Amino acid sequence: MKKYQADVCVVAAGLSGLAASIAAAEQGLKVVTLEKNKVTGGAASMGMGPLAVGSRLQRMKGVNLTADEAFLKHMHYAHWMADARLVYDYYRKTGDTIDWLEDMGIEVIFTGGTLYTPTRMRAFAQPEQTGHLIAPPPGQKPGPRCAATMTRKMTERMQELGCELLLETPGKKVIMKDGKAAGVMGVDANGEEVEVECKAVILACGGYGDNPKMIKETLDYNWGEDLFSFRIPGNVGDGLRMAWECGAAKSKMMMELMYQIPDNLNHFDLEGAFRQPLLWVNKLGERFVPEDCIGNTATMGNCILNQPGRTCFTIMDSDTLKYYKKKGVDFPGVQGEEVFDHFDEAAEAAKEEGYKYYFEADTIEELCEKTGIKLKGLQETLEEYNADCDLGRDTVFNKDYHFMRPVRKGPFYALQSFIGAYGTLGGVKVDRKFRAINEDWEPIPGLYSVGTDCCNIYGDTYPFVLPGNTMAFCLNSGRMAGEYVAEYINE
Ligand SMILES: Cc1cc2nc3c(=O)[nH]c(=O)nc-3n(C[C@H](O)[C@H](O)[C@H](O)COP(=O)(O)OP(=O)(O)OC[C@H]3O[C@@H](n4cnc5c(N)ncnc54)[C@H](O)[C@@H]3O)c2cc1C
Known part of the structure; x- marks a missing residue:
């Protein structure tokens, strides 16, 4: 000894x-x-x-x-x-x-x-x-x-x-x-x-x-x-x-909850791209948070904790992706302002790796099949959400109208998030x-x-x-x- x-x-x-x-x-x-x-x-x-x-x-x-x-x-x-x-x-x-x-x-x-x-x-x-x-x-x-x-x-x-x-x-x-x-x-x-x-x-x-x-x-x-x-x-x-x-x-x-995608440090830009006030839905296809509040990752962790399966999906369509690539992010997080400059590379890398939490689909039906989101729920949400985007007002949560972008034109892109934390306390x-x-x-x-x-x-x-x-x-x-x-x- x-x-x-x-x-x-x-x-x-x-x-x-x-x-x-x-x-x-x-x-x-x-x-x-x-x-x-x-x-x-x-x-x-x-x-x-x-x-x-x-x-x-x-x-x-x-x-x-x-x-x-x-x-x-x-x-x-x-x-x-x-x-x-x-x-x-x-x-x-x-x-x-x-x-x-x-x-x-x-x-x-x-x-x-x-x-x-x-x-x-x-x-x-x-x-x-x-x-x-x-x-x-x-x-x-x-x-x-x-x-x-x-x-x-x-x-x-x-x-x-x-x-x-x-x-x-x-x-x-x-x-x-x-x-x-x-x-x-x-x-x-x-x-x-x-x-x-x-x-x-x-x-x-x-x-x-x-x-x-x-x-x-x-x-x-x-x-x-x-x-x-x-x-x-x-x-x-x-x-x-x-x-x-x-x-x-x-x-x-x-645990000091926050929200996170699995293996996030290896999918850093992808995560940053989807940390935007886009459409966020749970497994039922329902919205559960005014998406202009997602910037606080801790309170967002609490929101996700209370969803079925403690998970959720962020969805955007190809028009929105085009918009972000041209104009840049709404929320610059720790990932920085330029994440959309690297979006294609990041998405390609995720697909090549077989990363299970990033999805691309030509139709909403296909997206639901791949993600497990309930089709009927998502269809109802999209009907309401897209109509609100046209109206220029979020009738459900009163999200800032600047962030009301429809989800209409395929291909559709989604990323799945879960609760995460630095460790325990x-x-x-x-x-x-x-x-x-x-x-x-x-x-x-x-x-x-x-x-x-x-x-x-x-x-x-x-x-x-x-x-x-x-x-x-x-x-x-x-x-x-x-x-x-x-x-x-x-x-
Ligand atoms: C990715 C990431 C990013 C973060 N970013 C920030 C940030 O920007 N700002 C912020 O405020 N916080 C941040 N945090 C949180 C912060 O870093 C941690 O809360 C803090 O470092 C914890 O300090 P600690 O001393 O309690 O534990 P640690 O720093 O984790 O140290 C614990 C040590 O204990 C050792 N150990 C364990 N068991 C034994 C044993 N039996 N004998 C001897 N050694 C042992 C381990 O090897 C380790 O070295 C981040 C955390 C992570 C994971």
Whole structure:
């Protein structure tokens, strides 16, 4: 058995684990970090960037949003179903955390933009300018995976600070002594046991998005059938299990739903092309949402959850495709404005690959046959919808008339979407200092949980009103726990 000694053992080097390791080391603590995978970064390496309020970059652009305003907006949106003190502390930390990243040499971009929201949605939830992007490597455009430059730099920073990083060494069990967390047992790539003796443990294992069985048991979603969420290899719920074994109470578990097509990163342009206020129908062929509200992927995830088979189809005809190719998109999403320039290539690639969720058909009958949409339902919908398009008014949902384009002329094109998510949220109950707490709400001395393992701040729906929240919570909860651990140890 290999033995290590440390003040703190951080289990996992995803985003929250990296932040915790750096913050603890900056407090002068000796840190050993165990990471299951060959590489650090976890889900964060696939993302674009975190939220912040009051960063230097925002101040330079004259964004006046305060932590108080963001906090209240967040809590109202979450219907106060979150620990208000923890959320308040979190928002107050976020601006400074951007400066903290910049001090590590991480380049952060703040464009000042928000997600485009049509007028009718704005009345409900105007997004704030909180999203910060991590600059990609030189020569590349900001987009998915650009945050990998951040996790890389953070890994370098933790090592500069003297943290010992053990890759391919999953944590297996927290050692408890006299009711306190006192170490971690793990196993290295050769199967040899590893023991880290320490005074505090921070669990940061990224939830259980890669564990379909646990998802089914806790949330009743069926991965690969009605759920196509991202799966980060190894995020199977170890942080939750280890904390529960030490007596930590369970907290609400959920997924921050959004909508997604299967294997979306490989069909990125295709997905972007259909993320437009086109005709959206469920399996019955019925409309179920005013399509100018599809820009908020989180609330749209909720809509799809309530449809038969938890799925839906976006349909356009050849005239609309021609229109978009000429004029460009109505909604520029993360896929960008130019997705229709690449539509033919993307559609061809999907067909060649035999991608099951993209459809082309010469007639509505053929489309229904291929998709499984009920023909009678779709025919009735089209009669009503096309008449409304001619009228220039959506008599069903009052969708913005600019987006009322008939579905009349074949060939017809459709893409099938499902519910998706970044991963799971919650599981370990924590207090505002990210200490794991037991059923009596007493902290378990020396045991901390951060990142998605403990994230219970969104109520029932991810707040796109304050974009970048998931990554920011992981980053800041890790950083804050690293600092609180020092308080605990120094006491
Ligand atoms: C495609 C994608 C894009 C995203 N884009 C954004 C975005 O732009 N903005 C945003 O706010 N959020 C975004 N997110 C969400 C955000 O990246 C995650 O919520 C965040 O990274 C989670 O941090 P974490 O530390 O909890 O988990 P992760 O970063 O996933 O880290 C978990 C780590 O735990 C390790 N691990 C698991 N079990 C063990 C064990 N037993 N022992 C040791 N190590 C273990 C894993 O290997 C992994 O490295 C995105 C997510 C995805 C999937």
